[in-house]
Amino acid sequence: MSLPLLQVENLSRHFVVRRSLLGTPLSTVKAVDGVSFEIGEGETLALVGESGCGKSTVGRLVLRLIEPTDGRVLFEGRDLAGLDAGALQAFRARAQLIFQDPYASLNPRMTVGSTLTEPLLLHTDLSAADRRGRIGELLETVGLRRDHGDRYPHEFSGGQRQRIAIARALAVEPKLIVCDEPVSALDVSIRSQVLNLLKDLQQRMGLSYLFVSHDLAVVKHIADRVAVMYLGRIVETAAADDLFREPRHPYAEALLSAIPVPQPGARGRRRLLAGDPPSPIAPPPGCHLHPRCPHAAAPCSTQVPRLVSDPAGHATACHLWQEIPRVGATAREDALPAHLTRLIGAFETTDS
């Protein structure tokens, strides 16, 4: 592969939480603290982590919706920081965003058709008739009907609204879509419809996704590679299959072992972390995890571990990962019984 579509280098974003009377910052949160990764064309990178780890902030930085404190974002090799207004506008047609809450991200006073018209007006010079045609096409692409364009968001279910949000993102034929928890607000049966749709669209259009999520089972399903974040830093990144088979960082391991497995009796030994995540305003020195880590030793509380990659591209930011006893995959989840797989098969063939 030649140049990756997106390169993120040492990206940081600090937010000031308290200022003195004169405006000097008293305390800051390092929401994103030296994050680097790449996304190739047609690839899905998932950013996972718990509330407040900075994963959504990374999504916003990548789209230049907020400015970084430090570091660079290169899209198709060009630094976003250097783009002028015109070039930024062009970039916005190439990179789009889907939000978590389909109830809040659509304007309730606009018909679906006019919601979808906006990006076309901004970024294309289609005639009114062509725009109507394109909107009909987009609605069908995401599994809705052409005449849905005349309706308002409240007439749709959550899953359908998320389809509309996806259609809006697709309107300008982007290369990259940042999906910020796109299925977290949806019920399980609807969630799978939307995940299938995202996968289909990727295959059809060669889209790249930056998939921000806290749900590791969903991530395993959709991602090619995964980056695990904790308190603003990436602690491990690997191909999805590798990470789920052999997590190396104690945090990644704990995160994986915490997922409830939908198979009674499958739960292996659970690696629970002690306590709650510390305040991001005053994170522990050294490795941020050390006060909660069962393996922490001397260097962990003083030196920040670097993210070091092995030749296979599995990178870990832990001083001790080579010495920690592995438990491997934490839950043994068997394949479903044959009759059940066949029954489930009846559903897949009737997908809309």
Place this chain on the structure above:
Amino acid sequence: MSAPLLSVEDLHVAFDGGGGRTTQAVSGVSFAVEGGRTLGIVGESGCGKSVTSLAVMRLLPRDTARVSGRVIFEGRDLLALPERAMRDLRGNRLAMIFQEPMTSLNPSYTVGDQVGEALVRHRGLSAREVRNAAIDLLSKVRIPSPETRVDEYPHKLSGGMRQRVMIAMALACRPALLVADEPTTALDVTIQAQMLELLRQLQVETGTAIVLITHDLGVVAETCDEVAVMYAGQIVERAPVAELFSRPQHPYTVGLIGSLPRLGERRERLAAIRGSVPVLSGRTIGCRFAPRCPFAQAACTATSPDLVDQGGGHLSRCLRAPLERLVA
């Protein structure tokens, strides 16, 4: 076998909307829980699972909700009790944990006041006794330095800590039954794992029965003894947990299991249940899942199926059960 601790029989809940419209949120739900056991009630938004739990606790608004059926708890029908007797039970013999630890604690009372409230009301303890009991309870739910936390206000606690306080409140009087409505949904997975572990340990210690309302089949598989699957206001399947996951007998359950991304295998596509949940207006004829069911036949829309025992206490509301024969 003795009588179960809680037995809900033919529970119906309807809400009067404006203009004579009614929403039938729960239609004919029956289940039973024995002491020390956990029953999971699982289903998607709007299936009636939370309304069922609120009806059991008698916490539904009296002016708009019409509740019928019987809720037999320790030999008494809760729906027939006067409000005063109900208040003597709530927080005492039966308690509830809600989903949102942020909104279900009172921001203007200290943690100790809230944890101890039930003890003052039901046990008549003195202020000093209550404070000591609250500290005890906080340490039982593994809150670090309970002696200082007891005097703090909820805003100083993290989400996980607040949920622990909620659990401590609910367990203060050692209730025989705990109704937990999505107790871990608002929490991160690592905190959720801690919380489920905690509930399990406390259940072993106290012998409390738990009714766990959730949408998460993973949580069900790990914590419940028995499961009731709800769809559109009805229980469509009820079975011991291992049975439900290995031999589901209702197509909706099959669809739910198939729609989960699984860690153990990588599938290109997930099962999708076409369409969406029906609107719960008045009376409907036929199976409520039929319009979305790949196995539906003419008979399914003509008659309303009953919840039928398929053997071994595995109940299914499906005319086409046992499902194995459909793919044999």
